[in-house]
Amino acid sequence: MKANIKLLRKQRKFSVEFKRSIVKEFESGKFSVLQLEKLHGISNPTIYSWIYKFSNFNERGYRILEMKDSAVNKLKALEKKIKELEQAVGQKQIKIDYLEKMIDIAKDDLDIDIKKNYSTQPPIGSDKIKKK
Structure with a gap:
């Protein structure tokens, strides 16, 4: 037992x-x-x-x-903030893609290399060699 x-x-x-x-x-x-x-x-x-x-x-x-509603409202506010931030990131990415495409077009069509450092001068004899 x-x-x-x-x-x-x-x-x-x-x-x-x-x-x-x-x-x-x-x-x-x-x-x-x-x-x-x-x-x-x-x-x-x-x-x-x-x-x-x-x-x-x-x-x-x-x-x-x-208040249970306060927790729900807080969650909704955070979700709204996330949505706004995702939208802002998406818009910035579209802008970056656009500017990169413009740089590529400038390089291909106009022979301007924008990606190089703007303040540096090209070598002295390189300009004469390309034009000949």
Whole structure:
């Protein structure tokens, strides 16, 4: 017969530095409590107790509210910013391609080598040799 065996509950101990780093991440706005919970595998109440204990801004008796919409709005704003930056990069690439094509045309049709350093003078006798 087996004796009644209770499942031992593993209790983790976190250092004060780790707790403060979690609170700092929350206060900086990088992560919400829910994101920190999923990222580190720590329960909500534990994170909130650390916030009340180590935060400069939150005191016990005040409730911390996180709006889910704010996280969604933040994500949408970041996606919009990425789209704008990708568009700007695309426009710059089109401009670069256009200018490179113009340089190639100038070199082929007009015998002007724009890619060379403009301030350097060609060798003295090279001009006379080409024209002869």
